[in-house]
Amino acid sequence: MRDKHLHIALVGNPNSGKSTVFNALTGLNQKVANFPGVTVDKKIGTATLTDERGEKRNVEFIDLPGIYSLYPKSIDEEIPFRILCDPNNELHPDAVIIVADGTNLKRNFFLCSQVIDLKIPVILVINMSDMMRDKGIDVDFELVSQKLGVPVIPMNARKGVGLAELKKALTATPGIPRHDFLDIRSYAPEVVDGVRTAINTTSNYDAFLAANNLPIITDFEMQKSKKERIIELCHKYQFDSRQMQARETLERYKKISALMGETVKQTNALRKSYTNAIDNILTHRIFGYLIFLAILFIIFQFIFAFASYPMNLIDSGFAWLNGKVKETLPPGLVNDLLVNGIFAGLNGIVVFIPQIALLFFFIAILEDTGYMARASFIMDKLMRRFGLNGKSVIPLMSGVACAVPAIMSTRTIQNWKERLITIFVTPLMSCSARLPVYTLLIALIIPNRYIYGINMQGLVLMFMYLIGFVAAIGSAWVLKKIIKAKERSYFMMELPLYRVPRWSTIGLHIIEKVKVFLFDAGKVIISISIILWVLSSFAPGNRFQVIEEKYKQPAYSAVPRESIERKIQTEKLESSYAGMMGRVIEPVIKPIGFDWKIGIALITSFAAREVFVGTMSTIYSVGDEGKTQLTLKEKMQGEKNPETGLPRYTLAVGLSLMLFYAFAMQCMSTIAVVFRETKGIRWPIIQFLYMFALAYVSSLAAYQLLKP
């Protein structure tokens, strides 16, 4: 697996500017991959550095998730631990760049001192030199370097200040830190010595950490006998890991205080900063919420209204492409697969890009300026009652436009349980794809009348949006009671200083999100799209042939060609595998008022809810005469229930159908994104079943209560 690249890991506290340093080093040469089983992305970038003799060296950088210490508190935080503390890990770096926030050195030195004791070559970057000047923090970098035994480079990564020096230090290949920061061996000499021999490390601290994190260590790549040896040692010498950890933390901070006393001077006293002034407004009990609402409103406008222009452009682009293919390729299976299978799937993927890009444009700004932490601060108490987090508000509101970017944006929620609940309930918010379904059905069953000056159709539409919101919040509350947290979670977070957003970082963030969606979720979407095409384009035996033969008979020669084509399409869909499935599920959906024709639409609109309208048009042989909705509405109104002879689409059926579309997970793109964001098949399945059950029960209740 190892190549001759130099492998460098970036380690640092959240908000230390680690990703800015990573971006400055690698630019666009980045790729995002998965760490198996966890929800953080593996960001890897490459760069070619030239050393003093003019020789080129390829370097591979890995941007590790932000951590405060080498004691992991969550599964995601285990990643840096595993990579740094296990010398046999395939990502174990040749050297580490520690990025420290210069305005916050005490806490940042803590992690730094831990990594130094691992005896991995370290370069310490003290970032945000500009802010340090503002705050009057004066650091003797030379002395820090001497005391810690590692090279120290002051940087202002946002402006690229110090980048050349960092690159130079990298090509010189830093050595192993010259001395231990803390004499950890004296805490438990027998255990440290024993474990060090067992796992074959030169670092006393690595051995100490191994003993401290037994559950994680035991699945490191090492022989079973060694693991048993470690466990045995810990038992024998009664190694109390919590007490050891507390003692280590206290002593580290004590030494750090001493170090800072010698090397750091705060020249002018800490005056009330502009951050404090901004916070007075942004966390104000009235203005705070008004501003938050205004921000939501702007985001919402952009992803709901303005995104529709590029989305329509994408749709017409694909329509044009489809037309070209239909014309140029001979009619037949390949033509049809391309147009209705592959292009339909691609269209369904690409069309999300404007919304994803826009939403992440805003989210990146909110994160980068430091506002997101404040939003969480003012909303937390309200949302916590429902098992959600202050930051859940943005995904939930974005869910009204589209659940796909909304679910991708839950990354900002650190607490896993709260994040999971947010992902779980966001698809219940009424997204824009439900709108065509609601519009058709409301026009069908609700009279366009005004009562007390209120339009009834508008009222029902509002009710549908409201019911989605209530279902989301209610489900969140239920989940809060059910889901047991795997790990104890903390809300504790830094409220970072306000900063001007960096446009290059935001640009890279958008590109990264779009790429992840295109390639990760895209695979699932296109596969399902092809499966659905197969289901609706094939029939057992020679059924399709029989249909075509039938309409070639002289009896139909007087009927216009177009009308015949539509009749053929209808009958083909009805006799296809999808049509058969519609009949198969009829007994299941009959209690909620659906017939097999609706069943077909349920199956085909699994791709995306709005496909419902298209399938209904095919079933009722409605052509593209520009007024599809109207004629489809008339056809559906004319449909009779063969058992009763009364109209099929009664108020009961219409409401039942709308409720079904409000709650059921009729969206493969959402499933694909949930799969990607929860890194597993378990949650998408549970979510699908839950939403189906919710849909079925509410449709059943509506139909049975309202049916004549």
Next chain:
Amino acid sequence: MLLSELRRGDKATIDSFTDYEASLKLLEMGCIPGEKIEVVRIAPLGDPIAILVAGYLLSMRRDEAAAIVVNKI
């Protein structure tokens, strides 16, 4: 008294912890016994709170703040 009982603007020094598990996390974040802190901000709904500790703003929920015993200055 407990950190969660302080009002906005109150200053105190950290004395000890009431919850061993939470103390490990708090220590890491720079909440060390003897350290001076100040309650800078309380969220409009009364929870969470934000304290100035070790030179930075740390926000935490009230139940987390209840794990810290402080001496008011």
